[in-house]
Amino acid sequence: QKEVEQDPGPLSVPEGAIVSLNCTYSNSAFQYFMWYRQYSRKGPELLMYTYSSGNKEDGRFTAQVDKSSKYISLFIRDSQPSDSATYLCAMLTGGFKTIFGAGTRLFVKA
């Protein structure tokens, strides 16, 4: 079993839709949770960072962490074609080794 599972998609939605992206994990020691956005042929860019459980909101993006279920989510409201990218979840216990999901490809159609 992989430490972090993420549906690769692709996920295709119409412009303006609410997008839900998810990851599950197996290591209960994970404390730090991140979401990265990666455009084609570019390096990932950090979108959201959450410590432990709870919600965090930044503009159209909301990150949720449910440690009891070992489940994290990223919600995108009012999705735009410019949101079309691959979204990577990432997590770590502390230290230096971040574990990344394989990424979900998202297409937002105009």
Added chain:
Amino acid sequence: SQTIHQWPATLVQPVGSPLSLECTVEGTSNPNLYWYRQAAGRGLQLLFYSVGIGQISSEVPQNLSASRPQDRQFILSSKKLLLSDSGFYLCAWSPGGMETQYFGPGTRLLVL
């Protein structure tokens, strides 16, 4: 503000040839530095990380090596490339003691 550079952007190399990829960070001091490889449809695989000059930790045994000759310079090398070394190589940095990492633009390597 901090900036991370990687070069070259794209590289095509024959099997058995050497490799040198360079990463530099501007606007910060004593960063933690990382090399990752990303294969198509797969997550990021951590190859090396460094917490200081000359300090390198390897995560995956392979024919690659890394060096950090200066505080903000990280180099990925190989003496003889294999076909399986093809991929997208990403350098990242993080402030010391912080968990969030910031990535460079990447180098696409094709070994033929």
